[in-house]
Every structure is written in structure tokens, then in C-alpha cells.
Amino acid sequence: MNIKDLPEDENYFTPGHTACAGCAAPIIVRNMMKIFGKDTIVYTPANCLLVFGGTYPYLSWKVPYLHEAFENTGSCIAGVSRAYKKKGKKVTVVGFAGDGGTYDIGIQALSGAAERNEDAIYVCYDNEAYMNTGIQRSGSTPYGASTTTTPAGKKIPGKLEHKKDMAEIMRAHQIPYVATMSIAHPKDFLEKTKKAKETEGFRYLHVLSPCPTGWRADPAKTVELARKAVDCGMWTLYEAEYGEITNIYKPKKKIPVEEYIRGQGRFRHFTPEMVEELQRWVDEKWERLYGEKP
Amino acid sequence: MIQKIDAKKMVVTGDYAAAYGALLCDVDVVAAYPITPQTIIVEEFSTFVNDGITDAEFIMVESEHSAMSACIAAQAAGARTFTATSSQGLALMHEMLSIASALRLPIVMPVVNRTVAAPIGIWCEYNDTMPQRDSGWLQMSCEDNQEVLDMIIMAYKMGEHKDVLLPVMPALDAFILSHTVEPVDAPSSDEVLDFISHYKPHAILDPDNPMAIGTFTPPEYIQELRYQHHVAMNNARKVIKDVTKEFAQKFGRDYHGLIEAYKCDDAEVVLITMGTVTGTARDIVDEMRAKGKKVGLIKLRFYRPFPIEEIRKIAENVDAIGVYDRSISYGTGGPMFIETKNALYGMEKPVVNFLAGLGGRDVVKGDVEKMFEILLKAKEGEAKEEIYWINTRGVSI
Numbered sequence: 174m175n176i177k178d179l180p181e182d183e184n185y186f187t188p189g190h191t192a193c194a195g196c197a198a199p200i201i202v203r204n205m206m207k208i209f210g211k212d213t214i215v216y217t218p219a220n221c222l223l224v225f226g227g228t229y230p231y232l233s234w235k236v237p238y239l240h241e242a243f244e245n246t247g248s249c250i251a252g253v254s255r256a257y258k259k260k261g262k263k264v265t266v267v268g269f270a271g272d273g274g275t276y277d278i279g280i281q282a283l284s285g286a287a288e289r290n291e292d293a294i295y296v297c298y299d300n301e302a303y304m305n306t307g308i309q310r311s312g313s314t315p316y317g318a319s320t321t322t323t324p325a326g327k328k329i330p331g332k333l334e335h336k337k338d339m340a341e342i343m344r345a346h347q348i349p350y351v352a353t354m355s356i357a358h359p360k361d362f363l364e365k366t367k368k369a370k371e372t373e374g375f376r377y378l379h380v381l382s383p384c385p386t387g388w389r390a391d392p393a394k395t396v397e398l399a400r401k402a403v404d405c406g407m408w409t410l411y412e413a414e415y416g417e418i419t420n421i422y423k424p425k426k427k428i429p430v431e432e433y434i435r436g437q438g439r440f441r442h443f444t445p446e447m448v449e450e451l452q453r454w455v456d457e458k459w460e461r462l463y464g465e466k467p
Numbered sequence: 468m469i470q471k472i473d474a475k476k477m478v479v480t481g482d483y484a485a486a487y488g489a490l491l492c493d494v495d496v497v498a499a500y501p502i503t504p505q506t507i508i509v510e511e512f513s514t515f516v517n518d519g520i521t522d523a524e525f526i527m528v529e530s531e532h533s534a535m536s537a538c539i540a541a542q543a544a545g546a547r548t549f550t551a552t553s554s555q556g557l558a559l560m561h562e563m564l565s566i567a568s569a570l571r572l573p574i575v576m577p578v579v580n581r582t583v584a585a586p587i588g589i590w591c592e593y594n595d596t597m598p599q600r601d602s603g604w605l606q607m608s609c610e611d612n613q614e615v616l617d618m619i620i621m622a623y624k625m626g627e628h629k630d631v632l633l634p635v636m637p638a639l640d641a642f643i644l645s646h647t648v649e650p651v652d653a654p655s656s657d658e659v660l661d662f663i664s665h666y667k668p669h670a671i672l673d674p675d676n677p678m679a680i681g682t683f684t685p686p687e688y689i690q691e692l693r694y695q696h697h698v699a700m701n702n703a704r705k706v707i708k709d710v711t712k713e714f715a716q717k718f719g720r721d722y723h724g725l726i727e728a729y730k731c732d733d734a735e736v737v738l739i740t741m742g743t744v745t746g747t748a749r750d751i752v753d754e755m756r757a758k759g760k761k762v763g764l765i766k767l768r769f770y771r772p773f774p775i776e777e778i779r780k781i782a783e784n785v786d787a788i789g790v791y792d793r794s795i796s797y798g799t800g801g802p803m804f805i806e807t808k809n810a811l812y813g814m815e816k817p818v819v820n821f822l823a824g825l826g827g828r829d830v831v832k833g834d835v836e837k838m839f840e841i842l843l844k845a846k847e848g849e850a851k852e853e854i855y856w857i858n859t860r861g862v863s864i
Contacts, residue, residue, distance in 0.1 A: 212674045214544070229682040237672035240681040241539055241566050248533035252498060252540025253672060255524040259495045259546060264674060282536065285529030 174363040179207045190233040192225040195385035195392025198298050200356050208366045213265040216250050219243040220271040221305045244278040246270040247286030250293035266293040273303045276312035276339050287346040287375045294369050294376045300384035308387040312337040317447045318439040325442035335454050340379045347416035349374040357400035381408045389438020401433040406455045427467050430455050469493050469521040472656040481612045481644030482507030484651050485577040488619025490515050491659040495546035498526040498537035503589050504645040505579040508551040531556035535563035542572040543680050547666040554581035554595045567634045568603030573626030574634040581641040582826050590827020591641040594794035597802040605635040606771040608741045612649040615639050624663045624710045630702040640743045700772050725774035727766040731781050734763030736842040738789040741767045744830050751835045762839050775810040787817045787845040793824045800854050817845045823857035834858055
């Protein structure tokens, strides 16, 4: 499956939305929706996507669309899915949640839906902070990043904790399908989306979603940032079925994390020691995933 | 669809009656979470599912917040839904209650009234449902287990009416009803489905006719939605009366609409009660009447919409009105007392509030008798207080 194989004029998430320049979220959503297709029902919790794509009366959605609240994506997609199961009609039910709505406030409902193996797809577009409310730290924010609630101060230099490994938490649920994805790897992205659509039961797709506004980066570099995140090991690409990793992508050449964080204002205050700490975390993660030292 | 179920007489708890009501209404999706004393409702319903009496989808969610979230989503996808909760569970659900009602989804949710912490307790108090007053649901309280069953059936018909389209919250007292068996007449599933008819959703998530529900909405549009919601709540008054009348004709049990007036016609004083204390108060009215005292009783069924006209009409001919409350709005008085005073605005009548049974303390005949005695004094202008704490240590009346 390649980007050229997608129907060009079949958009279920249409242009005209109000996302910031360089936002990765509409790239993720538009392309996924081309694969999910017409018979899809979409839920979004409170997030940027709700605002830039779901503001009445200027909606970008051409499929049935529901929003209820912030912390309940798992339960809402379960509710829609069960209603259709009762009707005996097959639809694809998808929730698009951000990292705050997934890692933090939504983890309970997500875990419940996964444990019950609800027949639905949960997509986490991960921009590594509460961007919609103005760049506050989340459980996904990487170590050291300066956000509006972890500002790089004179005493405390940004966020002190490392990023939570959400995809691994989902893999531990032993659900039918978990995939981590990147917009810089479109073939992989589309194939995983297609596989998710064709799988039954609970499916969790996790995409790193560079946010030039929140990361304080050049909006022209969104895809480049996504690629460097994978190349340095900050973001890893794999698939897991029922808890077992079935496919894993290994960058041909691992770049230093410094190359990835350079050019992102959220890391501008990094001292050599902070770079070293982040590199240590990345290397440990690499070793866990690939079973060898970088 | 459910299997055909014949009419029968049962001896069941209030919780069972609630679950059985949902079964007879052929609900499509139930999402629920256990909490004492509501637990029996979800246990019984899951038994109906696992025994194949109904093919409803049962989602045993991980919290009450998710229970309501899933019900809203399923109802928006065209299902008739049901859930149940109590106390802290209702408090956790609070965020989702106003979403259910503003999306105009006629979900039915019995709430077993239980005290809200602190301190933690499991017994009857109305400080769970009463604070949900402005969440936009129809709220009412049942007197006995028969009313619980009948009300679940009527709730679907009221909530799904095109002039209403609002969720309904029938309440029942913790343990006094939830765990106490009483004889209950259950109609057949055919009769019930004929009465409520099949659910036809007004808004639905359907890929063949895409619709957005719950969009991010700017100020240009929200105020009209609030107005329409208010109109729907007012419309509910007539629908409640019509549905109870139709129910009485079909099933022979008359609940008289928003209130039931008991011996009010020539009463000098009346007491307003809600829930199971009503039964005790009926006895006291009979006993005091036998002694020649002209006392009457208003059983308040609906808290939202509040029966303003009905209460005013009765108040015109009485000299004092008492309001029994099982929860307190601190520094002001019982919620029903506040509502009653609002309803009687402009009428120069003494209104007295009685607080009793908070935290689940028993309200016994002597307590209710005391309320009437104080009311008879109030009639003569001799009531010392506006708010009386009945059977409360540290308070002398």
C-alpha cells in the first residue's frame, strides 16, 4: 500500500479546517480516513481536532461524528460499537484522541475498553503536551521539554520526568492489534491503518504528531521532525498482535538525539548534561526494543 | 428482541423491579458499574442477558462516568439504553448528565438514593440526586416497588416523546426499596412494548446520512439550545400527565401526574413528602383525620419539572404547608423547601421545612406526626422556626 493508491478525491476529513500551519494531526486523520472509508463513525474527545475540524457549522467531517467529553474516548467508541453490534450492521468505529486524552485523563476508559476487547479503533495522535489548552505538560511530554506548566526556569529546567510508554501499556493489554506509526513513513503508516481496519476487536494506533506551535519548530519541518524522531530512537515503529511484537522497524543509521532536539524551542535550554540524560533514556529504550546496545 | 414474557405477580426488591422494567422495555444497550445499593439492578440485568431472555448488549464498564458516556454514545447511535447508579457514582457521572440531556437523548437511569460522603455511608439520603437539579433531566422519586417498575416503563414513554426528548431519572430509596421485597404486578412484554412502542431516534450516527452530534459550538448558537431545552422541560409537565393517564387506563394503576394529593380537599395544613416517607405520612394523615384534624398530604413525584401549578392550586385552600426534605442545601434549607417557596411566591402562606432521615436515619411515625403538629401550630402563626431538624441530637424542638 502506498500513498498513490489512496483515492485522491475521496476525503472524509476535508480541507478548510483551521489547524495551525505544519500541524501533523490533519495529515494523520485525512489519510487514515481515506482507508477507514465511508462506513466509519468518528468520535473525538476534547482536543485540537475537535476545535479545528469540528466547529459548528464549519465541520470537516463527512462521516457521522460525535463528541461528548474529554476522558471517555474508550467508553464512547464502545457505546457506538455495541449499538451497531445490536443492530447487526458492520461499521468502523474510530476515536481520535490526543496524548492528554490518552496518557492522562483518558487512560482509565481506554484501559477498560481494551480489556473488554471492544470492537473499535483508538487512535492516539501524540503531540506530547496539552496543545489545545496552550502547551501544558502531559504524561507524554519528553524529559526536559519546556511547556507552560514546566517552563525552563532558573531553578527547574523544564519537565523532570521522562515520557510514559503508552504503546507498551496498550501492548500489555494483549489486544488484537497495537501499532506505532509516523507520518514520515507513509507506506508503513497506511499499511498499519489498513491492517487495523481489517482486524476485529480492540485496536490501538499511536502516531507521533509533531506540533510546530507547541514544539516551537519550523512548520515546514513537520515531516522532517517526525523522521528524525524515529531515526534517533525517541519514537519507535512496531506492530504487536495479542501482546507479541510481530514487526519492528529499525533505522539504518541511529542519529544522536541532539540532532532531533536541535531546532525545537522546547529543548533550547538544554545543557550538555540534559542532552546526555535524554540520550541515556533513548539508548535504554533502544536496548529494550532491539535487544542490543545501540 | 426480548423473549415474550407473560404478565405475572412477583415478590421482588425495588432493584429487581427496576431491572425487570428495563427488560420489559426491550432496551438495546446497558452500560453500568456496580455500587451499593444499586448493584442488584446490574446483577439482575446481566442475568437476563446471560440467560438469553434478552439479546441486549451489556457493557460492564470501568466507572460510572464511562457508563453514562457509553449510554450517550449508544443512544446517539440509535439504541435504547439503560443504566443505574447511586450516590458517589452519580456524582462521578455528573459531567456526563448534562451532556446526555443537552444532546436530547432519552436515556433512562434509576438512581438508588444513597448518602454522598463524607462521612461515607450506604443508606438513604437525597444529597446524590438533588444536586443534579440543573443537569436537565426529568427527576422523580418512587414510593414503592410497584411504582419503580411502572415508572421505568413510563419513563421511556415520557422521555422519548417528541415534545420532550430528555433523559429520565427515577429515584428509589436505598434499602427501604432497593433491598426490600414487595408484591409487584408485572405486565407482559407485549403490553409494555405496545404502550411505549419502538424507539425511533430523532438524531442518529448513520453513515448513510452523516450527522455531527456534540460539535464545538460558538455563542451564536448555544443560547437557543438552552431555550429549547427549557421549553422541553416545561412540555414534560403535560406529557407526564398524559402518560400517567394512559398508563392508568391500560394497566389500572393511576399515579396522577406530577403529584398525588391525598386528602387535601378540605385540609387546613398539608405536608409535602417524597419517596418512602410518603407511605408513613399516609398512615399519619389517616390517624389524625380519625381524631378530627384536617391534615392532608402531597406526594411529590417529580422534582424536575417541578409541579408549580399543582402545588399552588392546593396551597390556595390551606393555611400552612410543610415540606419534608431528606437532604440539605447548607445555610438555606432543604431543596424541596426552596422549590416550594419559589412555587408559592406571592402567596402569603406559612411554609415550614422539616429535615429528617439524613444519612439514612429512619423516619418513623412519631417523626411525621411531629411534623403535622408543628404545621398545625404554624397555621395559628405559632411556629417558632422556619426550618425544623427532626430527631437530631443537639436540636430541641
